[in-house]
Amino acid sequence: MSLLTLDHLTVHRGDRAVVRDVSLRVGAGECVGLIGPNGAGKTTLMRAALGLLPATGTSSVAALPAAARARQAAWLPQMRDIAWPVSVETLVALGRTPHLAPGGRLREADRAAVDAALARLDLAAFRSRIATQLSGGEQARVLIARALAQDAPLLLADEPIAGLDPAHQIMTMTVFAALAAEGRAVIASLHDLGLAARHCTRLVLMGAGRLVADGAPADVLTPENLAQVFGVRAYYAQTPDGPVFQPLEVVK
Amino acid sequence: MRYGTLIAGLGALVLVLFAASLLIGPAALGLGDSLGALFAGRGEAAVLVMREIRLPRALLGVMLGASLGLSGAAMQGYLRNPLAEPGLIGVSSSAALGAVLALQTGLAASFALALPLMALAGAVLSVLLLLLLAGPRGSSLTLILAGIALSAFAGALTSLVLNLSPNPYAAAEIIFWMLGSLGDRSFTHVWLALPFMALGWVLLATLGRGLDALTLGEDAAAALGIRLARLRLVLILGVAACVGAGVAVAGAVGFVGLVVPHLLRPLVGARPGRLLPASALGGAAMLLAADIAVRVIAPGRDLKLGVLTALVGAPLFLHLIYKTRREGL
Numbered sequence: 001m002s003l004l005t006l007d008h009l010t011v012h013r014g015d016r017a018v019v020r021d022v023s024l025r026v027g028a029g030e031c032v033g034l035i036g037p038n039g040a041g042k043t044t045l046m047r048a049a050l051g052l053l054p055a056t057g058t059s060s061v062a063a064l065p066a067a068a069r070a071r072q073a074a075w076l077p078q079m080r081d082i083a084w085p086v087s088v089e090t091l092v093a094l095g096r097t098p099h100l101a102p103g104g105r106l107r108e109a110d111r112a113a114v115d116a117a118l119a120r121l122d123l124a125a126f127r128s129r130i131a132t133q134l135s136g137g138e139q140a141r142v143l144i145a146r147a148l149a150q151d152a153p154l155l156l157a158d159e160p161i162a163g164l165d166p167a168h169q170i171m172t173m174t175v176f177a178a179l180a181a182e183g184r185a186v187i188a189s190l191h192d193l194g195l196a197a198r199h200c201t202r203l204v205l206m207g208a209g210r211l212v213a214d215g216a217p218a219d220v221l222t223p224e225n226l227a228q229v230f231g232v233r234a235y236y237a238q239t240p241d242g243p244v245f246q247p248l249e250v251v252k
Numbered sequence: 253m254r255y256g257t258l259i260a261g262l263g264a265l266v267l268v269l270f271a272a273s274l275l276i277g278p279a280a281l282g283l284g285d286s287l288g289a290l291f292a293g294r295g296e297a298a299v300l301v302m303r304e305i306r307l308p309r310a311l312l313g314v315m316l317g318a319s320l321g322l323s324g325a326a327m328q329g330y331l332r333n334p335l336a337e338p339g340l341i342g343v344s345s346s347a348a349l350g351a352v353l354a355l356q357t358g359l360a361a362s363f364a365l366a367l368p369l370m371a372l373a374g375a376v377l378s379v380l381l382l383l384l385l386a387g388p389r390g391s392s393l394t395l396i397l398a399g400i401a402l403s404a405f406a407g408a409l410t411s412l413v414l415n416l417s418p419n420p421y422a423a424a425e426i427i428f429w430m431l432g433s434l435g436d437r438s439f440t441h442v443w444l445a446l447p448f449m450a451l452g453w454v455l456l457a458t459l460g461r462g463l464d465a466l467t468l469g470e471d472a473a474a475a476l477g478i479r480l481a482r483l484r485l486v487l488i489l490g491v492a493a494c495v496g497a498g499v500a501v502a503g504a505v506g507f508v509g510l511v512v513p514h515l516l517r518p519l520v521g522a523r524p525g526r527l528l529p530a531s532a533l534g535g536a537a538m539l540l541a542a543d544i545a546v547r548v549i550a551p552g553r554d555l556k557l558g559v560l561t562a563l564v565g566a567p568l569f570l571h572l573i574y575k576t577r578r579e580g581l
Contacts, residue, residue: 052474070477081469083332084522097465097476104461104525146468150476 001028003154003185004049004073008057011041011048019045019055020209026187028153031180033196033217034189036206037230042189043078045206046156050075061154070098074150078158078189080139085132088142092117095149117148120175122168137164144172148179155179157188161195173199197221197236197245205229217243227251255526258519262533266314269540273310274302276544278551308439313540315442316434316502319449319494321535322528324509326456329463329524330487331392334517337510341382341395342402343375343492347499348430349406349413350374355426356413367429368444368500375496378402382488389481392470395488432503432558434543441501448497453532455490459483460525467524505558507565508535508542514572 004026011019019041026032034042048055050073051062061073074095082091095117096110106114118124121141126134131142140163147155155176161169169192176186177199187204190196196203196217203220205213207229213220218238226234226247234247275286279301289298290307323338330336338344354360354370385398410430417423462483465473474480498505512534513527520526539557542564546555 047471050475052471066474066479067477070475073475075472075475077469077471077475079469079471081332081467081472083467083469084517084524086467086522090521090523091467094465094468094476097461097478100461143468 002026002060003028004187005060006045006049006057007059009045009048009055009059010057011044011053011055013044018209019048021057022206022211023057024204024211024214026154026185028183028185029180029201030185031177031199031201032185032187033200033203034187034206035191035193035196035203035220036189036212039208040206040229041209042206043158044209046075046158046187046189050156067098070150070152072152073154073156074147074152076143076147076155076157076160078162080136080143082131082139082143085130088123088126088129088131088134089114089118091131091142092123092145092149095146095151098150098152113149113151117145120148121145122171137168140164141168141172144175148175153184155184155186155188157186159191160188161190161192169195177201193221193234193247194245197243221245255520258516259529259533262530262537265537266533266540269537269544270310270314273313273540273544274306276547277301277306278547279305304438308437308442309434309543310540311442312434312437312445312501313543314536315445315449316498316505317508317536317539318532319452319498319535320505320508320539321512321531321533322453322456323491323494324535325513325524325527325531326459326463326487326491327509328513329459329527330466330484331396332466332469334514335510337506338491338495339403339504339506339509341399341488341491342406343378343382344495344499344504345403345406345410346378347371347375347496348504349410350377351429351499351503352410352413352426355429356417356422365440365444368441371500372448372496374406375492375499378406379488379492379496382492383485386484386488391480392484395484428556429503430558431556432505432561433546433554433556434502435554435557437501445497445501448493452490452493452495452497455486455493457528459486459490460528463524463528503556503558505539505561507561507569508538511565511568511572512538514569 002025006022006024009022010017022045036042047053049059049061061069064072093106093114121144123141123145144160161172173195176188179186203217205220205225212229213225221236226232231250231252232247233249233251236245281298285298286302288294289302293299327336327338327340328334350373351367351371354367359366382398382402386395414423462478465476465478470480513531516530516534517527520530542560543557546557546560
């Protein structure tokens, strides 16, 4: 089942096309790593797919009315905004906004979703702490939990693991892979190609606004693609411990 | 503190201050006389004082204070900035300009309602300009910029009117009016302001969920299903209706919209939606207290309400800044 279909999606900033003619289908069960160098158009592609930016072409999610869209797709922006010193529990509960009854009270299902999200991100002990007083990495995990609490079939996350410690980076990627295994889909932009190669079922490589390669990690992380798009050479091997990827040097 | 307890406590405080506002004034009426006049209509002069002077004044205090507190909380929640205040979008300065023109042209002297009506016209005009300037997409930045431009322009025109004013009495009258006061208001003012303010309260009261979601930033809020362009439109109309009507009947009363939400934020767990009703009650309480204080402190000198709220508000605000710094937030 397709959860997101993009058809010839193009986004202009002024005269420049920052995302050019991208067509993509993401189905249930996929954990997609969106990779590419800085300025490749990863963030713009995801925002346009969600309908947060005006674009030409079509996106199945952007075409939905606002309320239905919020139940179909959760969005974790790169900017980690927490405007007020609210408690972690309150912040995570904001993910339930699209599901709330008219009165705005949290129901049993809402509380259960918040508890599950807190548990998944290892945040149960932080429940009543003030979110703005946590460290940057802890705030990032709280915001991921907020997106999980939204309980949408599709999760789009913009650099979700940047700034996390290694254990929580791996933990977050494992959570994303588990969400996919449950029949949801995750699209996460990533700069850590090693984690992308290990945990994603599929990689989508962007360069200069275009979709360059799309497929299984081994088919995307080829020496030619790495040299051409990232300008690096890397060690990439299938080992008894799973795939290992390590960028080695800058080429060209 | 539980939210329900807080709201009940603030509500009780407003009731007590409302009663105090009815019972305190230059006409020396005993408690029994006051209540007898108000409810049973005993004593001709006392009835006049209670029903035509003190009651409308107390009602206006509640209405204006609730409007300012609610608008301030909504503005701070929307802009995600504790320094935002209702005057930021330029409606209050434009309403003041309308009132100043009414005073300057002598319209206010020949026709009693000219001043509030001109002020309302100024507010409406400024909202139209604001919507035109701020553009169709729901960004908060263009709203602040448009609001600052409008405020500055309306302020400059007000200064121009004062500058060119041919007689010093008119200028003095304008300056005193701009200080803000609830003195000598009647039920006409109550009925004039009430529809606008009630509309503003209803509009702003619907914003809670959207303002809560904005805690996560505009992008995340939009992805949570909040329609930002609509939210901004409702916010502008709500704040303008509240503040425009407030300036029309009372002049410029500052600091209530800034200080009250800031003061109450820690008591509602910093949640912008919950801050709305709390700030409305808190604003009403602060304004009633200030309006009682101007009557008690200097009964003979006509101390202006706006002067007192600024005198009390500014140090209170400094104290809050100091406390915030000490907590390292």
